Amino acid sequence: MSHPVFGDGEILDSRWHGTELLVQFQSGLRLWLPTQRVRLLFNIGDFVPGEAQPALFEIDTIQARRMIEAFRLGIVPHQDVESFTFGREKPIAVLDEALANLARGQGDVFMVEGEYGSGKTHLLEYVHHRALASGMATSLVQFDPAEVSPHRPKRVYREVVHNLRYIKDATEHGYRDLLRSGAALDMKDHVFLGPVLAKLGRIDAGQLQSEVFWQWIEGESTKEYATEQKSPFRVKGGQRIPALYDFSTAADLYCNILSGLSWMARELGMKGLVLLVDEAETVTHLWDIMYLAKSVNFMDGLVRTAQNDPDLKRINDRMVHNQVRPVPYIYRDPSLLLVFATTPSPYDYAYIKLANRIKHRVELGLLEEKALLDAFSTMVMIYRRAYPDFTISDLDQKRLLREASRRNIEGVRAFIKFSIEALDVTRLRAQGILPRNKD
Amino acid sequence: MDRQLARAIVNKLGSTGTPPEFGIEHFTVGLEPYLKVIEDEYLDGILKYNLSSFKLITGNYGGGKTHFLYTVRNLAFGHNYCVAYVSLNPTECPFDKLELVYKGIAANLIAPRPADAPTAVRDKGIESVVRKWHDDQRQLHDRTDSLRKYLETLPTTESTSFSNAVRGAFAGLMAEDGEGFNDVVQWLKGEDVSKEMRVQHRISERIDKATAFRVLRSLIQWVHAIGYTGLILLFDEAERGMSISSSRDKRRALDNLRQLVDECGNSRLPGAMVFYAVPDENLLLEGSGGVYEALKQRLRSAFNETNPVGVRINLEELGIEPAEFLKRLGARLADLFEAAYEMKLPDAKRDAVLRTLADIAISAFAFDVGYRRLFVVSVLDAFHQLRATPALEFGRKEAEKLLRVTTQRLEQTDKEQVEKEEF
Numbered sequence: 001m002s003h004p005v006f007g008d009g010e011i012l013d014s015r016w017h018g019t020e021l022l023v024q025f026q027s028g029l030r031l032w033l034p035t036q037r038v039r040l041l042f043n044i045g046d047f048v049p050g051e052a053q054p055a056l057f058e059i060d061t062i063q064a065r066r067m068i069e070a071f072r073l074g075i076v077p078h079q080d081v082e083s084f085t086f087g088r089e090k091p092i093a094v095l096d097e098a099l100a101n102l103a104r105g106q107g108d109v110f111m112v113e114g115e116y117g118s119g120k121t122h123l124l125e126y127v128h129h130r131a132l133a134s135g136m137a138t139s140l141v142q143f144d145p146a147e148v149s150p151h152r153p154k155r156v157y158r159e160v161v162h163n164l165r166y167i168k169d170a171t172e173h174g175y176r177d178l179l180r181s182g183a184a185l186d187m188k189d190h191v192f193l194g195p196v197l198a199k200l201g202r203i204d205a206g207q208l209q210s211e212v213f214w215q216w217i218e219g220e221s222t223k224e225y226a227t228e229q230k231s232p233f234r235v236k237g238g239q240r241i242p243a244l245y246d247f248s249t250a251a252d253l254y255c256n257i258l259s260g261l262s263w264m265a266r267e268l269g270m271k272g273l274v275l276l277v278d279e280a281e282t283v284t285h286l287w288d289i290m291y292l293a294k295s296v297n298f299m300d301g302l303v304r305t306a307q308n309d310p311d312l313k314r315i316n317d318r319m320v321h322n323q324v325r326p327v328p329y330i331y332r333d334p335s336l337l338l339v340f341a342t343t344p345s346p347y348d349y350a351y352i353k354l355a356n357r358i359k360h361r362v363e364l365g366l367l368e369e370k371a372l373l374d375a376f377s378t379m380v381m382i383y384r385r386a387y388p389d390f391t392i393s394d395l396d397q398k399r400l401l402r403e404a405s406r407r408n409i410e411g412v413r414a415f416i417k418f419s420i421e422a423l424d425v426t427r428l429r430a431q432g433i434l435p436r437n438k439d
Numbered sequence: 440m441d442r443q444l445a446r447a448i449v450n451k452l453g454s455t456g457t458p459p460e461f462g463i464e465h466f467t468v469g470l471e472p473y474l475k476v477i478e479d480e481y482l483d484g485i486l487k488y489n490l491s492s493f494k495l496i497t498g499n500y501g502g503g504k505t506h507f508l509y510t511v512r513n514l515a516f517g518h519n520y521c522v523a524y525v526s527l528n529p530t531e532c533p534f535d536k537l538e539l540v541y542k543g544i545a546a547n548l549i550a551p552r553p554a555d556a557p558t559a560v561r562d563k564g565i566e567s568v569v570r571k572w573h574d575d576q577r578q579l580h581d582r583t584d585s586l587r588k589y590l591e592t593l594p595t596t597e598s599t600s601f602s603n604a605v606r607g608a609f610a611g612l613m614a615e616d617g618e619g620f621n622d623v624v625q626w627l628k629g630e631d632v633s634k635e636m637r638v639q640h641r642i643s644e645r646i647d648k649a650t651a652f653r654v655l656r657s658l659i660q661w662v663h664a665i666g667y668t669g670l671i672l673l674f675d676e677a678e679r680g681m682s683i684s685s686s687r688d689k690r691r692a693l694d695n696l697r698q699l700v701d702e703c704g705n706s707r708l709p710g711a712m713v714f715y716a717v718p719d720e721n722l723l724l725e726g727s728g729g730v731y732e733a734l735k736q737r738l739r740s741a742f743n744e745t746n747p748v749g750v751r752i753n754l755e756e757l758g759i760e761p762a763e764f765l766k767r768l769g770a771r772l773a774d775l776f777e778a779a780y781e782m783k784l785p786d787a788k789r790d791a792v793l794r795t796l797a798d799i800a801i802s803a804f805a806f807d808v809g810y811r812r813l814f815v816v817s818v819l820d821a822f823h824q825l826r827a828t829p830a831l832e833f834g835r836k837e838a839e840k841l842l843r844v845t846t847q848r849l850e851q852t853d854k855e856q857v858e859k860e861e862f
Contacts, residue, residue, distance in 0.1 A: 062485075062488045062490075065484070065485045065488070065490065066485070066488075066490050066706055069485060069490060069491075069492055069704070070704040070705065070706075072748065072749060072750050073493060073700055073701075073703065073704040073737050073750055074704075074736050074737050075700075075701060075704030075705065075737070077704065077705055077706060078705050116732040116733050116736055117732075117736045144694070144698065145691065145694060147648075147649050147650075147652055147653075155649065211599075211641075212641065215599055215643060220599065220600075220643045220644065228638075231638055407741065410736075411736065413736045413737075414736065414741070417736075417741050418741040421740065421741045421742050421746055421749050422741070422742075424746055424748045424749065425742060425746055428476075428746070428747065428748070433472050433475065433476065433747065434472065434745060434746075434747075434758075435758060
């Protein structure tokens with residue numbers, strides 16, 4: 001790296017989520033400096049163009065175009081995450097270990113932290129793929145202040161079941177498949193899943209009421225036509241199933257259901273349930289103090305459910321319970337792995353409360369040199385696949401890589417965006433759509 | 440060129456300088472590199488493989504954003520896309536209220552059609568698209584049971600309510616049940632409907648801020664399922680959709696935009712492309728906090744120069760000098776004017792008008808791309824004067840006076856328009 005006053009030096013360490021770097025300067029001076037005050041220098045002497053990620057050698061033109069278009073927006077598409085991951089060996093090892101523990105029946109909670117553009121969503125997507133491949137049920141949800149806010153647990157539940165996936169017999173399955181398989185289990189003691197599974201055993205799949213039933217238990221607002229006497233689509237016997245409460249104090253019911261689902265997954269031969277929550281900092285973005293308190297309670301409940309906290313196996317006065325039909329947060333012994341991804345908000349009450357509850361933290365910092373080399377080579381390979389007529393010399397690749405690496409200080413996203421745009425401009429100039437380079 | 444069409448274009452351009460939504464290619468200048476890339480790479484490229492894309496369009500007031508969007512719309516029609524051109528504003532269609540944005544999209548949805556005539560009101564909106572869908576299918580299926588079977592096998596969308604609603608509307612038309620059709624279409628337009636109607640059609644969701652994204656995704660999935668290549672969303676005047684008093688609402692609006700970008704990046708809107716036009720990207724991105732940072736990282740280009748495939752398309756960087764731009768634009772306007780009034784302007788006088796007005800417009804408005812709009816209105820005014828008085832001597836003094844008067848008139852019109860819509 002280089003500093004405008006102290007000259008060149010070597011980075012020894014980082015702190016506060018990469019916002020400060022410990023630098024050993026050639027003069028012998030050793031200082032902690034704000035990251036944005038230093039400029040990373042890059043040694044590209046060892047760079048050999050063409051050393052791309054082998055997992056992507058076989059992609060076709062359309063897949064390549066999909067990736068390139070997403071890179072232009074600074075995003076890696078969901079389906080390509082596993083093959084386009086570089087330099088995250090340590091966080092991946094930690095999370096792989098968490099998956100291995102879950103396979104042994106031990107749930108837990110992890111918090112992935114990093115600044116915007118550091119690759120949190122990318123890492124969650126990665127875990128999502130690994131969990132599916134390892135025989136777990138998994139669901140990746142993204143909190144959102146309007147659509148999926150943690151102060152409305154029913155919406156979180158709806159999003160979780162909507163995105164729930166698992167692989168069985170080489171085929172992808174979803175929530176409905178899980179419940180259909182679970183109908184054979186004895187869960188009569190579960191307040192919601194018990195009557196739901198009993199009803200499933202009697203339902204006629206060909207009838208319209210079946211679809212209404214499914215919508216209802218998936219969290220759609222179908223109650224008025226699912227249970228009302230005059231409704232032509234009324235689900236007979238539906239009154240025995242508790243409503244999926246819409247109010248913010250119902251965190252106990254939804255934690256209970258999620259722990260029940262994780263237990264069910266385990267009983268059905270899967271290795272547990274993995275819940276991945278992106279944009280978890282949304283918990284701090286609520287302006288109403290009541291909503292904020294309920295939101296924090298639900299997150300707290302979820303965390304302790306995954307940690308299998310014995311205090312939550314009974315009605316607990318310290319937690320918020322719904323007043324219609326209070327239930328313990330935890331059903332039996334859950335096998336639940338919970339991973340939050342969040343931007344650090346060290347001065348925020350809700351963030352501190354959540355962070356203090358979670359023992360395992362994974363911090364994402366800047367990518368190292370080798371990772372940048374591999375990522376760049378892979379992008380060039382994908383670009384060539386997307387545009388088969390495109391050519392670029394080794395010398396130009398080195399020049400672009402040097403430029404792109406300077407952007408890495410702004411985050412991985414900036415590095416990827418610059419690399420792709422630079423290749424775009426090179427291609428469009430060669431095609432005559434853009435004027436030739438003046439220099 | 441058709442005289443009526445030319446006259447309609449000249450009248451529209453001459454009154455406010457804003458482009459008409461038809462015949463746009465007759466006076467398009469300098470957009471070729473962008474349009475070629477958009478057509479080749481996107482409309483005829485990745486969108487046809489069910490991928491999606493997002494572009495931020497920047498260009499100052501009068502800098503050609505609306506013109507550009509209309510041109511994209513016409514290209515999209517040629518490739519069998521449905522299009523919704525939505526003019527955002529803080530009251531009817533603010534971006535922090537996605538349910539109102541959906542309403543705007545539903546009200547402005549248009550099935551592919553010829554681009555050289557104005558769109559009739561009856562051809563605009565989701566209701567007309569459903570009617571056309573029904574009429575087209577009716578011609579393909581000669582028996583009612585075959586039509587019913589087609590409807591049953593139609594792929595469902597992410598929102599079951601949306602899927603039920605479009606099927607309900609189609610079934611209403613099949614049964615010639617006008618009232619039933621109107622009831623369901625009311626929901627599809629984002630308006631409130633009775634509980635009984637929702638029960639009858641198994642519509643469980645309201646279209647509100649919590650469901651708007653799902654319904655929008657479902658709209659795109661449906662457009663695709665009924666045989667169109669995809670959907671092009673053109674959001675114009677986006678700065679007005681963001682001009683919200685509370686910073687909380689603005690953050691919400693920006694977060695919605697960030698989510699829309701991510702949906703496109705992950706191809707969750709198959710065959711859809713979103714264009715979002717603002718005068719200056721800084722209006723969106725200059726702020727502190729997570730949502731600004733997240734958007735900046737996605738929407739800022741790494742390059743300042745023109746890059747038609749980059750996320751930002753800058754209409755101020757067309758790669759043509761202003762004088763050359765106005766020269767080519769002026770020649771096209773002259774052709775239009777002559778076709779509209781079936782006459783020939785005297786060559787020398789016509790050239791003098793164009794040259795003088797271009798010189799003054801550029802020098803007086805050197806730092807504002809709005810000179811293009813001023814030039815258009817002034818040139819057409821001068822042509823009218825020349826037509827009425829062929830012997831007119833149009834010198835520098837006359838040109839300065841005309842530009843001054845036109846500037847005042849346009850400012851007054853803009854002010855009235857904004858006040859009319861916002862208060």
